[in-house]
Amino acid sequence: MFGVERRSRILLLLQEKKSMLVHEIAVIFGVTEETIRRDLKELEKGGLILRTHGGAILADESKTEAALEVREGINSAGKDAIGKEAAKLIHDGDTVILDASTSSLFVAKHIKDKKGLTVITNAERIIFELSDCEDVTLISTGGILRQKSLSYVGKTAETALSNYHVSKAFISCKGFSPQKGLMDSNEQESDIRKAMLQRSEKAIFLCDRMKFDKVGYVVTAQLGDFDYFITDAPIPADWNEALKESNVALVVAL
Numbered sequence: 001m002f003g004v005e006r007r008s009r010i011l012l013l014l015q016e017k018k019s020m021l022v023h024e025i026a027v028i029f030g031v032t033e034e035t036i037r038r039d040l041k042e043l044e045k046g047g048l049i050l051r052t053h054g055g056a057i058l059a060d061e062s063k064t065e066a067a068l069e070v071r072e073g074i075n076s077a078g079k080d081a082i083g084k085e086a087a088k089l090i091h092d093g094d095t096v097i098l099d100a101s102t103s104s105l106f107v108a109k110h111i112k113d114k115k116g117l118t119v120i121t122n123a124e125r126i127i128f129e130l131s132d133c134e135d136v137t138l139i140s141t142g143g144i145l146r147q148k149s150l151s152y153v154g155k156t157a158e159t160a161l162s163n164y165h166v167s168k169a170f171i172s173c174k175g176f177s178p179q180k181g182l183m184d185s186n187e188q189e190s191d192i193r194k195a196m197l198q199r200s201e202k203a204i205f206l207c208d209r210m211k212f213d214k215v216g217y218v219v220t221a222q223l224g225d226f227d228y229f230i231t232d233a234p235i236p237a238d239w240n241e242a243l244k245e246s247n248v249a250l251v252v253a254l
Contacts, residue, residue, distance in 0.1 A: 003038075005076075006029055006031075010025060011043065012210070014056065019052070022040070025055075044059075082103055082206050083109055084110050089228065090107075090114060095117075095164070097161075099192070103208060107206070117135065124151070127140055141157035146186075162199070164199055168203070169200035169204065171220075174216035176205075176207050181223065183218065184220050203227055205226040205229045205230065207231045208232050209231065229249070232253050233254075
């Protein structure tokens with residue numbers, strides 16, 4: 001197992017158990033305690049956990065934001081599955097918005113064969129990912145570059161979006177629950193996602209399992225603002241009624 005995959009699974013375990021000891025994590029993965037200590041050090045560096053004496057706990061998720069390179073490696077298989085399903089909703093000739101989430105980056109990886117596509121984004125990584133696609137027109141919002149996420153934010157970016165009308169917007173977030181809605185840990189990221197939703201005919205929510213019941217401090221949107229909810233795992237049973245009431249189509253990419 002690669003280190004990136006192991007660290008992703010460690011995060012899943014910590015979400016369930018809230019805290020764990022180095023020894024028990026090492027036993028689960030069949031590696032040395034020193035290997036696990038290195039994994040925990042990397043996760044702490046990314047702002048995802050706090051190391052304790054002999055173990056680790058989750059960081060205060062409402063106040064932290066992991067660096068882009070860390071987020072790209074978290075549940076990458078699940079995000080890739082979501083990206084494949086989301087790409088099926090994009091047709092030749094469409095004009096779409098992709099936000100600066102790592103989930104949208106995986107959508108970008110699966111639309112390179114589309115014809116006559118126009119992609120509007122505030123994400124440097126998505127621009128780079130699609131830059132060699134001759135039949136994809138790329139439009140950057142411009143704005144203030146956030147180095148932690150390599151995303152453009154601010155009034156300039158939001159004003160640029162107001163010049164366009166798109167068929168579909170693909171949006172993710174920090175965390176989600178039907179009661180609290182889509183939540184983010186950065187107000188500027190939240191504001192530009194709100195602007196993206198306003199410019200689209202249909203909205204697709206990209207929600208991998210790592211976002212289930214996680215929290216942020218700013219509300220970006222509510223479930224009813226979306227037409228599709230794409231995830232990589234069965235949702236909690238009590239969420240089904242909320243999706244039905246909001247008339248949101250559920251797609252589980254297993």
